[in-house]
Amino acid sequence: METSLRIAIAGLGAVGLKLAQALDAGIPGCTLAAVSARDTAAAAQRLAGLRRPVPVVGIDALEPLADVVMECAPAALLPQIVEPFLRAGKAAVVLSAGALLGREHLVELARAHGGRIIVPTGALLGLDAVLAAAEGEIRSVRMVTRKPVRGLVGAPYLAENNIAIEDIREPLRIFQGTARQAAAGFPANLNVAVALSLAGIGPDRTQLEIWADPALERNTHRIEVDADSASFSMTIENIPSENPKTGRITALSVIACLRKMGAPLRVGT
Template identity: 65%
Template sequence: MTIKSPNVRVAVAGLGAIGSKVVKALDEGIDGLVLTAVSVQNVEKHRAWLSGLTASPKILPIEALAEAADIVVECAPSTLVRSIVAPVVARGKCAVVLSVGALLENDDLIGLAKENGGQIMVPTGALIGLDAVTAAAVGTIHSVQMVTRKPVGGLAGAPYIVENEIDIERITEPLKIFDGSAREAAKGFPANLNVAVALSLAGIGADRTRVQIWADPTVTRNMHRIEVESDSARFSMSIENIPSENPRTGLITALSVIACLRKLRASLRVGT
């Protein structure tokens, strides 16, 4: 997608570990883009920080972002994805979605975007090599498997952990706690496994993409290894992400969103 009109307006929903970095980058300047609005649940918590920006954006409720911007970047809890994205794509605008797992339960948003000339963009995020997976999917992909290893603290509170009464604080050695589809992983670990859904959307879908999750007290980084078998190539990829201040999120995720935004007006774009 290349946006040619000048001064493309960007809004950001959520000012957590990702959203705050995206806002800061926009405030410092991304060619052709201007930060116009943000939405945040606790306004007072962030008001002083926002007032310190070069050009303070409007603070709006999420339902107002679609009118205030041409592109809305979703950096919010997955439960808010529909209320953020639907008004945007219904107006033929662009939504950048980080909580990709929520798209599996709101897949009609894709149809809504198509119907109205809107677009949903999913940045590479904390993974590596989605371009290769997307290219292989033009042909035939036979299998995709992802193995994720996370520090124990990064998995705390996940619905799957709670429902299965897994006492992760007592884990003293690497333990495989989940083995299933990307769709099942997204339900059980909504704050952790957006990467698995992004991988599945790039490739063979959420039901055929296989995911293992390991709780590993011996690691300090979020680690993902992907193996793909296709008719055009066999390849494997691995990445070790340094966690942000939110242990569920890697530092590179915010950088991926910033890179995605920079590509919109770039004279040279590298990658599929």
């Protein structure tokens, strides 16, 4: 236990709570050290069932308590959460990958102080293949996302463009553009597209379509990559968590990321 990484969780929504429970149950090499949430009283109540109680503190109090912070919060809070850890030469696992765009200073901060920003695979697949292909030449990356209506309602892009989807009866394409544009218009929905772009050819060359589909129950992503080493396509259908904007597999991906940090055998790039 002396060599265990002390883990802090910032945000106790669908992903943060699942992660806290997994750490409390036991992840080799990792120990839950602290949690931060907007409503500290409610967070403490949600954590009451943990075997080993941990402090619930403000965001600004997390860094001295932990070696790694898991960012599971609204995207706007990303700098406030990760900057103290990066400045201290520590690691930040970032779920709000879209919020990294336009905040290149975070990468520079990590580089200057020996910190690390880790973006887990999340609700996607095939990032290992994309990373490998990017060592050669990738000619194109295209992603088509289809989501149930409830998972897209409230996105800023819809309000800005007067697109109403609540009463649609058939699939409607609501966006076509780059991953960078999608991240700005759908900050709670398209972290997967940004993760894909960071693994491959960047947010300005990664092309994306978003469809709202009233018949769907699962969040579906199809990726098509054309490179000099391989051409491949991949599809994943994610079961939503209690938060319809987030798939159940997202939390499991973060848990797998933590297991990989201290594992004696690591599989995959």
